Amino acid sequence: MYLSLIHRVIAGFAVVILFVLGISFSSYLSQHKMATQLQLTSMTLPEMLDNSNTLLVDIQNINRITLSHANAHDGQQRQELENAFHEAVKHYHQSYQSLVSKFKHYPKLTAQLSDLNRQANQVIQEATNHLKLQNQREDARKQSSRELNAFELGWKNLSRDLGALNSQAEWNNQQMVVIYLDVADEKGKSVQNLLQKVMLVEDESSIKDITLKLNEHLADFTQKLQDVIKETPDSKETLQPYIDLLKRTITEPHGLLQQHLRYLMLQQRSASKLRDMSRNVDAIISQAETLTNQVRSIAMKARQSADEQAQFSLWAIIISAIIACVVAVVVAITVVFSIKSPLAVITKALAELSQGNLTWRIKEDYRSEMGEVVRDINILGQQLHELIASVHSSSQTLRSVATDSHTMIEKNNQDLAAQGKQTNSIATAVTEMETVVNEVAKYSGDTSQEVEKVTALANNNIDNMQSNLKYIQSLKTSLDDASSLITTLSQETESINQVIEMIQNVSEQTNLLALNAAIEAARAGESGRGFAVVADEVRTLATHSRQSADEINTKVLALQKKARDAVTLMAQNQEYADQSVTQTQDTHKSLAGMIHRLSTINDMSRSIATSCEQQSVVAKDVAENIVGISDMANKITNESHTLAQHSHSLDKLAAEQGTLVAKFTI
Structure with a gap:
């Protein structure tokens, strides 16, 4: 098939342009992929790692604040720690939402992040409950201290009052009353010593023994004083407040012993919750490390993909450039040979026309555009x-x-x-x-x-x-x-x-x-x-x-x-x-x-x-x-x-x- 000069030029330039477009398109795709991978490795993945670490730091901060709150006794300090706790929880949720938006193209990471968030929410809930538990424990401890002070204040005149009654009984020759009063005085002193020890005891078995002894002393003390009241009814006004005070201190819910028992029970629950939180935080840390390792793995794969894409793009550009150069040289040689001979004849004819010779004519034996x-x-x-x-x-x-x-x-x-x-x-x-x-x-x-x-x-x-x-x-x-x-x-x-x-x-x-x-x-x-x-x-x-x-x-x-x-x-x-x-x-x-x-x-x-x-x-x-x-x-x-x-x-x-x-x- 014969191709004219223009067709050959067009075909040659079309081939060259196609190769140039192919090179450009290949370069664009390679650059786009490389830019995407570089964006991923230089910005997205580091941000994901930073956010993952921030998320882990927030959880550790929540755990740290909870532990500090568990050891804080001052009310203002605990309130400041609670405010810091709420700020840390708020910051955690913000970090989580930011990380979710960055993980939306990674379903596997999203699933792991969701599982981590579930565990973190569980830790946050446990920490919130522990804050309330710690406040209750501190309230019980303060109530125990107040009850102890009230008991000591009301009990300090017991020996004096019993001594006065004892002297009166001896004067009246009431020997049984004297014995009852002596026993009651001994029991009162024992009860006071045991109640003072209660505030120092935190072992469950020891507190049980002290509780049994206190109940026995309460029964004996109450019985002896009631016997005294039967013998000397006038002493009821003096002795009955001591009986009521000791009953309140040992048996009533707001009394010293019951409040201290409540304090010990809350302390055990606090220790149990802190241990559970510690295990959950350790699990979250382990899962966060796994998540971080997967992000690093994605970064390594993205970098390898970028290197491979750059190598492929380089070879594709080199091969396409060589082919385009060969086609351009072939087209140029063909066009030169097709133009040179007819151009000389045309130049001669134009020279005759320029001199005014309008009778000059050229032989028409060329097939191309010439x-x-x-x-x-x-x-x-x-x-x-x-x-x-x-x-x-x-x-x-x-x-x-x-x-x-x-x-x-x-x-x-x-x-x-x-x-x-x-x-x-x-x-x-x-x-x-x-x-x-x-x-x-x-x-x-x-x-x-x-x-x-x-x-x-x-x-x-x-x-x-x-x-x-x-x-x-x-x-x-x-x-x-x-x-x-x-x-x-x-x-x-x-x-x-x-x-x-x-x-x-x-x-x-x-x-x-x-x-x-x-x-x-x-x-x-x-x-x-x-x-x-x-x-x-x-x-x-x-x-x-x-x-x-x-x-x-x-x-x-x-x-x-x-x-x-x-x-x-x-x-x-x-x-x-x-x-x-x-x-x-x-x-x-x-x-x-x-x-x-x-x-x-x-x-x-x-x-x-x-x-x-x-x-x-x-x-x-x-x-x-x-x-x-x-x-x-x-x-x-x-x-x-x-x-x-x-x-x-x-x-x-x-x-x-x-x-x-x-x-x-x-």
Whole structure:
């Protein structure tokens, strides 16, 4: 099967690329595996070992804290150890969870870790129980100490009290009582010694013997004291507290002996639990060491796998590189021999074409892509031959057309110049018309503004007249009221006249009575002198009253005259007010008509201004359009000049093109 040059090059490069890709892919896989193994050996496995050791250290720390707590007697110290214990347990669970996440790809290690965690949780539970047990044991020990102190405090006066009773019994010649008291005293001392020994005994067999002896002494002591109480009932108040104290100390659960027995029992349980914990911790340590050894084994295997993978990758790269080099050399030699001979012929043909010989042709006897290049060069020569011939013919035609275009453009420029002058004249006229229209619009606007001002003043006058009319009407009302009051006043003065007439009549009658009284007093002589004096005074008062009434009458008459004059004046003012109201109403109607006419004039002025503005806009648009036409004409003129220059240049190019085409052999 024949392969072309390009196919051979493609095949060669494809083989080389495949080998390069194979080398790259192999290198990538090797590097990835090596990186994975290195990651495993350098980071993951050391972290797993560290976490395993941390887990073991946490368990040992929990065991250590538990042992320290078992030997601690101070409450605050035990509380601190309990807090440290809980922190250690928390840290253990964190380490375990971290190790579980790292062991998730290793089922066997995960199973062993789970078994180790189960045992560790058992140890933690035992340690937690032991903490509680130790607290109970310490409580029992403290309770025993308190009970011992209470016993010694209550027992210290026993010998004195028994001695006093003994002396009294001897005095009363009660020999049996003396014997009972002596025996009870000996038993009391023995009991005290045994109870003091109890706190020092931790052996189970020894504590049993002491317990039996204490029970025997309790029975004997109680019996002897009860015998004494039977013989001397008065001693019960003294002896019964000792019996109760000894019973509580030996037999009751909160007593000294029972609390110490409870302490020993808890101590035995504590020792048993500590031994169990020790065995479990040893088992966990052994299992942790096994787990650590397996992790180290995985690390060794990972390192060996990385070494083997690196060796395999190295040989694969070397072999692939050698094969790729051989293929590349073979492809290069084949391509060189396939290109060298045709390339010389093609170079010769291109040299002839570059010198203008368009008749040169190459023999087409090559099967590779170089044969296609030869055919394409021959086709190119033929097409260039036809193209140059066509260009030569076109250049002649182009030169003729360029000459005619130049002549027509020159004539067109002259016409455009005349059109530009006429357009400028029209634009000037339209601009002047626009100015006049703007002035008319301005004057119309000013007129409208003045009319609006006059209208506003007229409206203000109407408002003022309305206010004045209201004031005049109020004045007329006030005048009417004043006229009524003055009329009433005049009528009241008439009543005053009647009163004055009555006063005058009364004063005349009084004067007559005084005169008669004076006459009668004169007739009476000396006896009537006092009455005459009174009558004279009454007559004098009557005369003054008459004179005052006359003066009042004179003033009232003057007041009545002025009141009548005021009524007449008020009537005249009312007529003037009515005339003022009528004239104000007529003026209001006249101003209203004037405002209506001013409004009509204002509307007409606005219409004129609006029309002028519209006319101004139209004139402005016309002026702008004319200016635009003038600018377009100027632009066309400039473009025509440019086109004329281009036509001239085109003529020159056509001549130059003809000269260039003449160089080719066609």
